[in-house]
Amino acid sequence: MLIELLTAKYPGMRRWLTQRLCAVSMALVLLLFWLRLLVCAPHDYSSWVAVFSSLWWRLLVVWFFVCMLLHAWLGVRDVLRDYVPHLPSRGVIQALVDVTVLGNGLAVLWICFGMNV
Amino acid sequence: MRFSIYRFNPDVDDKPYMQDIDVALEDSDQMLLDALMRIKAQDETLSLRKSCREGVCGSDAMNINGKNGLACITKLDSLEEPVVLRPLPGLPVIRDLVVDMTQFFDNYHSVMPYLQNHDTPPETERLQSPEDRAKLDGLYECILCGACTTSCPSFWWNPDKFVGPAGLMQAYRFIADSRDQEQDARLENLEDPYRLYRCHNIMNCTDVCPKKLNPNAAIAAIKDLKIEKAKAHKATQPAKKIFGIKVL
Incomplete structure (x- = not known):
């Protein structure tokens, strides 16, 4: 049911719902993280590293940032469409936003999976 | 003074x-x-x-x-x-x-702000239950002064695309009306990325309404109803399966 709402058949609902689903996803990951800290709070660098050595936690972090970047990208896209009527300027700013979002996403991937955690 | x-x-x-x-x-x-x-x-x-x-x-x-x-x-x-x-x-x-309120009223008219019922008109009025009638409270009282719509930045930037709070509240006034028979068409009419979804819930409309109405709640109710409709439609369809697994 939700999947259908995210298709081109619902162009307005698709963007709106995607942003809300991203927000709910982020809230759930934060809740999980908070519960994890409640159960056993890391107290030094090595214990923080231990938390994120788990594949599941790293996947959750990547998922959190994917949701956050998608949420932000959709919002900024709307803002640019409203406030920058000059099409070439909007295109340049949108391209900068796209590169920034993509760069941040790749950085998160690199931190979670590329570094020797 | x-x-x-x-x-x-x-x-x-x-x-x-x-x-x-x-x-x-x-x-x-x-x-x-x-x-x-x-x-x-x-x-x-x-x-x-x-x-x-x-x-x-x-x-x-x-x-x-x-x-x-x-x-x-x-x-x-x-x-x-x-x-x-x-x-x-x-x-x-x-x-x-x-x-010049031409744009405001163009947007208002675009939501077809009138009852659409294709049954033969009854001898007297079309009756509603008290519960159905209560759903229109907080909606029908709008006086179309335009205070809400003209305080909305989404309307300022997209006056010809975004219907605006007053128009959307009137849209919901008829979407929620049990006597109306065009609910699906009314929801479809608001599906493009601008007409309804340009509302970002900053609630200027609700803040300024001189009749103390809540256009923002009406807009949220339309979005909720669209999701409910999609759920109901899905429930009538056979479940889709991928590799034998039922998917949403």
Whole structure:
């Protein structure tokens, strides 16, 4: 049911719902993280590293940032469409936003999976 | 009392200007509209709309000290001086405090703000249960003054695409009406990325409504209903399976 709402058949609902689903996803990951800290709070660098050595936690972090970047990208896209009527300027700013979002996403991937955690 | 009023007469002025006016009020002058009438008695070139002078017609909507409202129900003793009066923002100014509301009413008409029922008309009225009738409370009272729509930045930037809070509340007034038979078409009519979904819930509309209505809640209700409709539609369809696994 939700999947259908995210298709081109619902162009307005698709963007709106995607942003809300991203927000709910982020809230759930934060809740999980908070519960994890409640159960056993890391107290030094090595214990923080231990938390994120788990594949599941790293996947959750990547998922959190994917949701956050998608949420932000959709919002900024709307803002640019409203406030920058000059099409070439909007295109340049949108391209900068796209590169920034993509760069941040790749950085998160690199931190979670590329570094020797 | 001191006022600073937006003045623009396109026949005479090259550009708009703010005119400072001092007016001596009398005890009977309680509302902003009373003061404006007194100012107009001094300077009959001041243009503004007014009619019922009791918050029913919505014609004297204007921007009062930075916030949209109706002059006839705004108490003078609630206003800081100088009282800055401007026309409703986001609409073309015809003259002084009078704006061209064509776009506002075009958007309003685009939601088909009338009952659509294809059954043979009954001898008397079409009846509703008290519960169904109660769903229209907080919706039908809108006086179309335009205070909400012209306080919405999404309308300022996309006046021809985003319906605006007043139009959307009237859309929901008929979507929620148990006597209407075009609910699906009404929801479909609001599906594009701008008409409904340009609302970002900043709630300026609810903040300024002189009738204390909540257009933001009506807009949220439309979105909720669209999801409910999709769920109901899905429930009538056979489940899709990928590799034998039922998917959403």
